[in-house]
Amino acid sequence: MTRPDGLRPAPEPIPLDLPVDGTTLRVLRFGTGPRTAVAAHGISASGMSFAAVARHLPADWSLYAVDLRGRGGSSTAPGPYGIDRHAADLVTAARTWGDGGPVVLTGQSMGAYVALRAAAREPGLFERLLLIDGGLPLPLPADADPDAVLGASLGPALARLSMTYDSDEAYVDFFRAHPALGPYWNEDIEAYVRYDLTGPEGARRSRAQEAAVRQDGRELLTGAASFGTDLAGLKVPTLLLHAPLGLLGEAPAMLPPALVDHWTAQAPSLTAEFVPDCNHYTILMGDPASTVAERLVTPHGRG
Template sequence: MNEPDELDLPVEGGALRVLRFGRGPRIALAAHGITGSGMSFRAMARQLPDEWSLFAPDLRGRGGSADTPGPYGLDRHAQDLCHLAQELGDGRPVALTGHSMGAYVALLAAVRRAALFDRLLLVDGGLPLPVPPGADLDALLGTTLGPALARLGRTFETDAAYVDFFRAHPALGPHWNADIEAYVRYDVTGPRGARRSKVREEAVRRDGRDLLTSADLFAAGLTGPAVPALLLHAPLGLLGQEPPMLPKSLVERWTGGPGSPAAEPVGGTNHYTILLGTAAATVAERFVALGA
């Protein structure tokens, strides 16, 4: 498989690094998770028909967009997606998807400017997350993100040591493949002997707080989406075991009813392998079919 082209496309206040997979005329736009990058869509993009091009931006504070100035926040990312969709679509609606936090960003973008999009695929994200009243949001983020947050403050002697850190992750190590390794290696930067993640912790914490405090916005977006919408969800969570990121009760609450997105579980997957494993073929298939 050819590696993606790396583009720097203008947005308000700077530019975003955007990975382009494929050379076809059909345009897809994909938003990644809270500590991820556009490289998380490598496996899915390979499964798309030849007539597709998938554009996966590194959101502000991540990947090649790590130095793109803030402010951060889900609405800012949604604004960036709308800008890219308008430019890439050249007058035609584009297909939209997002994984994890990116699903929430994609949902907000579709609400903001529905005419720019012809479908919305949510991958293990996009549903309002229940937060106990008075909860310490920073503590809740630390509990939820766990190893993903821990790596942001660490340095590593070599790229191989960084890869080994991910190989030890219970949701990734048992399912290791070339797409996961490409995703990990794309994320590493810094001088020899002090290699680190490209992700900025301040961006993660700001966006994480938005995830936990914007339930009303997400709920409104899920009530009668303006474009065909589908949620694909994993039965296992961020550590490769139960509970899932989106519990069954939450999925049933927000999907499947009149005016709500449909939902489909993707068996045998966790929060990461739903996109970075063999299930990427299912994600691509549902994405293409959604606009039929």
């Protein structure tokens, strides 16, 4: 069955529990096919951000979108957080549902750095890696304050974590006002927003834990050298999809073209593809989700 716009409905996510290192994470399984992909979301997001991609996957695929520690259905999973911890959790997910066969790994934004670290640490576990507008080192000037840079770059995404909302609709309206989301609103974005809600009526809030977001954000800004090492030594065929517009739906891009060119020259396993007419969020949750799905299931790379 298809929707009025011609797209088939996104598969209803099947919630699963993943035991990891003394706690349990929530994983959303989209689809029921035997081919396996594991996905990691952005810094304050959840596995529901991959619903639009799942809509376009062939029937023989299953996408396991992990709610990382401190987010979504894993919001109560304890810290410490950090890229290494999240990467270890992705490896556990791949081993749990990969059935010993090849697993495709993907991540968007912060999730791209997590997926990169997982592939660098356990290259034999993954058939290929798809990075979505993330994964390249973002050097921090020596005199910069990571917390100040984090606040300036994340903007509304960080501000909402300390706020409460009178109703679900008030929270949805907050996202509708976001310049990178509101003009491109669709049912996948709305489902993603509603999945993020928790708390009593009259004091609804995001499930993402501010402490987790801040710790992980600092690592993204201060860990450029380690991500460069991961990329340079990567053994897994890797494709980067990158958007022309950034976190607020306008230039500059999250990954400037010069940075992309530098790392495709430095990392033998890395190739890149520019995805036009999208921003940091809509590359995953807007019309380009069909491109992401196609690249996810198609062999690529130089590895």
